[in-house]
Amino acid sequence: MISMAGKSIRRWWALFALPTFAAFIIGFVVPFVMGIYLSLCKFSTVTDAKFIGFSNYSKALADPEFWHAMWYTIAFTIITTLIVNIIAFSVAYMLTKAIHGATIFRSIFFMPNLIGGIILGYVWLLLLNGVLAKWGRSITYSGTYGFWGMVMLYCWQQIGYMMIIYIAGLQALPGDVIEAAHVDGANGRQTLFDVTLPLMMPSITVCTFLTITNGFKMFDQNLALTNGAPSNKSELLALNIYRTFYGRAGFEGVGQAKAVIFFIIVAVIAVIQNRLTTSREVAA
Amino acid sequence: MSDKVKHPWIWTVFFTLVSLVWIFPIVLVLINSFKQKAYISHDTFAIPRGKMFVGLDNYRRGVEQTDLFASFGWTVVVTVGSVLLILICTSMCAWWIVRVNNWVAKALYLLFLFNMIVPFQMVMFTLSKLADMIGLNTPWGLWIVYLGFGAGLAVFIFTGTVKGIPEELEESAMIDGASVPRIFFQIVVPIMRPSIVSVAILEAMWIWNDFLLPYLTLDMRKYKTISIAIQYLKGGYGSIDMGAMMACLILAIIPIVIFYLFCQKYIIKGVLAGAVKG
Numbered sequence: 001m002i003s004m005a006g007k008s009i010r011r012w013w014a015l016f017a018l019p020t021f022a023a024f025i026i027g028f029v030v031p032f033v034m035g036i037y038l039s040l041c042k043f044s045t046v047t048d049a050k051f052i053g054f055s056n057y058s059k060a061l062a063d064p065e066f067w068h069a070m071w072y073t074i075a076f077t078i079i080t081t082l083i084v085n086i087i088a089f090s091v092a093y094m095l096t097k098a099i100h101g102a103t104i105f106r107s108i109f110f111m112p113n114l115i116g117g118i119i120l121g122y123v124w125l126l127l128l129n130g131v132l133a134k135w136g137r138s139i140t141y142s143g144t145y146g147f148w149g150m151v152m153l154y155c156w157q158q159i160g161y162m163m164i165i166y167i168a169g170l171q172a173l174p175g176d177v178i179e180a181a182h183v184d185g186a187n188g189r190q191t192l193f194d195v196t197l198p199l200m201m202p203s204i205t206v207c208t209f210l211t212i213t214n215g216f217k218m219f220d221q222n223l224a225l226t227n228g229a230p231s232n233k234s235e236l237l238a239l240n241i242y243r244t245f246y247g248r249a250g251f252e253g254v255g256q257a258k259a260v261i262f263f264i265i266v267a268v269i270a271v272i273q274n275r276l277t278t279s280r281e282v283a284a
Numbered sequence: 285m286s287d288k289v290k291h292p293w294i295w296t297v298f299f300t301l302v303s304l305v306w307i308f309p310i311v312l313v314l315i316n317s318f319k320q321k322a323y324i325s326h327d328t329f330a331i332p333r334g335k336m337f338v339g340l341d342n343y344r345r346g347v348e349q350t351d352l353f354a355s356f357g358w359t360v361v362v363t364v365g366s367v368l369l370i371l372i373c374t375s376m377c378a379w380w381i382v383r384v385n386n387w388v389a390k391a392l393y394l395l396f397l398f399n400m401i402v403p404f405q406m407v408m409f410t411l412s413k414l415a416d417m418i419g420l421n422t423p424w425g426l427w428i429v430y431l432g433f434g435a436g437l438a439v440f441i442f443t444g445t446v447k448g449i450p451e452e453l454e455e456s457a458m459i460d461g462a463s464v465p466r467i468f469f470q471i472v473v474p475i476m477r478p479s480i481v482s483v484a485i486l487e488a489m490w491i492w493n494d495f496l497l498p499y500l501t502l503d504m505r506k507y508k509t510i511s512i513a514i515q516y517l518k519g520g521y522g523s524i525d526m527g528a529m530m531a532c533l534i535l536a537i538i539p540i541v542i543f544y545l546f547c548q549k550y551i552i553k554g555v556l557a558g559a560v561k562g
Contacts (some may be wrong), residue, residue, distance in 0.1 A: 003451055004453045004454070004455055004458065005383055005451055005455050005458060006384050006385060008458060008464055009357055009380060009383045009384055009464055010380075010384045010386070011464075012464045013380065013384075013464070015376070016370065016376040016379065016380035017376075017379060017380045017381070017389075017392065019373045019376035019377075019431075020315055020373040020376070020431065020439070021392065022433075023373070023428050023429075023432035023435065024395070024396070024399070024412075024432050024435050025432070026414065026418070026420070026428065026429070026432050027411065027428065027429050027430070027431065027432015027433040027434075027435070028399050028402070028407065028432050028433055028435070028436075029406035030410070031396070031411035032402060032406065032407055032410075034410040034414075035401055035406055035407050035409070035410045035411065038336060038409070038410065045413075046413050052455075053433045063556070072449070075308075075389065077501070094295060094299075097295070098292055099290075099292055099295045099296055100292060100296045101299070101300070102299075104303075105299045105303055106552075107544075108303045108306055108307060108438070109306060110551075110552070111541070113489070113555075114493075114540045114541075114543075114544050115493070115509045115536075115552070116492070116493030116494075116495065116510070116536075117493065117511075117535055118493075118495050118511040118514055118515050119510075119511065119514060119533055119536050119537065120471070122514065122518075122529060122533055123310060123312075123313050123533060124309060126309075126312060126313055126316060126324070126328060126526075126530070127308075127309045127312055127328075127546065129325060129328070130312070130325075130328025130329055131328075132411070133325065133326065133328065138375045141420060144496035148522075149470075154392060156306070156309070161555065164552055164555055164556065165555075166558065166560045170452055180390050183318060187548055190314055192334060204378050206559050207559075210559065216403075217403050217404075218406075219405075219495075219496060220493075220495045220496070220511070223495075223515070224515070224518075238403070241405045241454075242405065242408070242496075245408070245409060252409070252491075255409075256409060259403075259405045259408070259409075262405055262406065263402055263403055263405075263406040265400060266402075266403050267401045267402070269470050270400075270401040271401075274296040281368070
């Protein structure tokens with residue numbers, strides 16, 4: 001049933017809905033559909049696309065660099081998700097206690113998030129190369145250095161963001177439940193693990209979701225910090241796709257196929273995570 | 285409250301130390317931006333003194349090589365224009381979707397939701413080619429590109445807000461003879477103001493710092509945003525001029541930090557809105 005307001009508003013679609021929708025077609029729908037189509041083509045520009053079926057996908061899956069980037073990204077995402085969330089939660093937990101200057105600390109930890117990924121990449125390039133120079137190495141010396149360099153950069157950046165979400169979650173906790181636990185004689189550890197953490201599950205799901213998807217999509221920092229060196233050993237998935245596309249002539253179709261696979265992975269993570277969140281909300 | 289906590293001062297000292305470590309990478313860039321470039325990679329941690337110290341030389345060179353102030357201007361043009369367009373168009377669209385609520389509106393809403401889970405790499409080639417073909421490869425054209433690709437999150441947050449606004453308010457205005465646009469701009473927009481600020485912050489943070497979309501779309505000979513200018517400094521001059529690089533990094537960071545100091549409260553609220561709804 002459409003309400004009275006709804007009926008009169010419907011006639012105004014050309015003013016209210018059309019501008020966004022038209023831009024959406026240009027900025028999303030057409031590129032998306034064309035992207036799927038091109039992943040099934042051999043092409044170097046849009047106009048010379050020739051349909052070749054799924055061979056781009058088999059080439060993409062047969063590319064050892066793609067698999068290297070995939071495992072590299074998965075390992076990176078798992079490690080950073082754990083570190084970021086544990087530290088962010090601990091910091092948030094402490095900062096919600098009465099600590100002098102808590103708001104100042106909060107602002108400082110959040111600050112890296114406002115600065116662009118490219119800039120952050122070069123900031124850490126200076127720092128890490130400065131440290132590694134003592135051993136005559138550099139961040140691009142091996143994929144392992146690049147990996148841990150990116151882990152540090154990403155944690156440094158994301159901890160502040162997740163901390164903000166955890167602080168908000170902690171402040172919204174029902175105080176009487178915590179107090180009841182105190183009265184019942186629970187010690188600090190019991191209150192934290194048996195009362196606070198279960199109540200914080202919604203915030204924890206949101207934060208892990210954000211760290212997982214952001215980790216998967218990380219590109220700018222990777223480009224600035226290691227640029228894939230040495231010999232593509234420090235490429236995350238997003239950079240690998242970009243370099244297949246714009247770095248190797250004749251591989252545009254394969255690059256697009258990799259991008260579709262990438263999209264499917266991110267979408268599956270998002271859907272699973274969404275399921276988890278909704279089921280939690282029902283239970284709570 | 286504070287008397288319940290056992291060791292507040294120890295924790296304050298602890299967090300002060302951690303904070304210092306936290307801002308150390310940026311302080312290190314600041315220190316090195318005054319150092320002669322030959323010393324930057326070998327004596328990264330030394331304080332610039334004597335012949336290491338070059339005053340503002342790096343800054344002069346950095347600004348010259350990258351045309352940093354022009355880039356700054358283009359970044360402002362892209363960000364401000366895109367954010368304004370996103371705010372106006374998506375808030376109108378979200379209101380229309382919620383109030384009309386027929387199958388068209390529902391389908392539209394699902395499409396916008398879908399948009400949120402698509403990573404940029406999926407459309408990077410086709411979107412940049414399309415933008416080229418229809419002439420959106422200018423800072424002004426990017427307004428439309430950003431509106432299109434970034435619509436999902438904004439529509440999602442705004443529909444959540446509109447659902448919380450009682451419809452009776454609009455109906456009574458309608459009975460009083462107000463036109464639909466007037467109802468929207470004079471009644472709905474003021475109620476939506478807090479979430480408009482949140483969305484503005486989220487989108488501004490994204491667009492200001494975005495690298496790949498403008499890099500692939502804009503004509504690099506004419507327009508560079510700040511992130512692109514800094515990336516070019518590395519790409520375009522063979523071995524990097526680390527001195528100029530450090531100076532450019534500092535010049536790029538300063539305005540953001542100043543902005544942050546003024547709008548902290550809103551930025552944090554914006555981040556929360558994005559996290560809770562998204």
